[in-house]
Amino acid sequence: MQTSLVQATYRISEHDLEFMVLDKDDIPSDFERYQVIREGILDNAMMAEHGFSGSTADKFESAGRATGFMREFGPTSDMGVHDGLNFVGATVAHLFNTPDSVERWMNDVFIKDFEDNVGESVGEGQQLISVERLVPSGLFDESVALRVLQGGSAGLVSSTVIDFRVGRILGVAFVGSVGDHQRLDLASELARSLERRIVKVVLGAF
Numbered sequence: 001m002q003t004s005l006v007q008a009t010y011r012i013s014e015h016d017l018e019f020m021v022l023d024k025d026d027i028p029s030d031f032e033r034y035q036v037i038r039e040g041i042l043d044n045a046m047m048a049e050h051g052f053s054g055s056t057a058d059k060f061e062s063a064g065r066a067t068g069f070m071r072e073f074g075p076t077s078d079m080g081v082h083d084g085l086n087f088v089g090a091t092v093a094h095l096f097n098t099p100d101s102v103e104r105w106m107n108d109v110f111i112k113d114f115e116d117n118v119g120e121s122v123g124e125g126q127q128l129i130s131v132e133r134l135v136p137s138g139l140f141d142e143s144v145a146l147r148v149l150q151g152g153s154a155g156l157v158s159s160t161v162i163d164f165r166v167g168r169i170l171g172v173a174f175v176g177s178v179g180d181h182q183r184l185d186l187a188s189e190l191a192r193s194l195e196r197r198i199v200k201v202v203l204g205a206f
Helices: 003-011 014-019 044-049 057-062 099-116 184-202
Strands: 035-041 065-074 086-096 127-134 143-152 155-166 169-178
Touching: 003 184, 014 065, 014 086, 014 184, 044 057, 044 065, 057 065, 086 099, 086 184, 099 127, 099 143, 099 155, 099 169, 143 184, 155 184, 169 184
Parallel strands: none
Antiparallel strands: 035 065, 065 086, 086 169, 127 143, 143 155, 155 169
């Protein structure tokens, strides 16, 4: 990635993150009937609260993470729930201290935490059944992806998640589906749109 762009990310503050995540005009056509179901600041305390066992705000801060902002889209109530339904499409922009801390997070926290917790309870009566590494494409710098399958009494739920780096910013694109499915193409479309949006904000073009 161009050094000038990386350097420009050092001018970014937590207040800029809200403008990086995708809004209704940016999300893929698969989500055109969806609405915002959740958005807001994602600080280290909130990350730890919803993270795996052993997660703490101090751990995330020590890993170089400052804060983040997320926005999630979900279907309207008249769309029903059925196998294959994408029940959420989300993007997140995380701010880190350095580009190196972003890369370490992707491998030592994101991937490691999921792989280490296969077979464990992940709350709300759900168990993490399997984790599969995927290979994302079309992104300009470091990127990783996982397909995660979890299940409980209500059935199976799958998630396809892509993490990628833009300087000291970590972009995350996430698609959650009912049943055992892989959504790499759709998650990649989200990720590429998010990357473009992040770059525009970093360069002051948004």
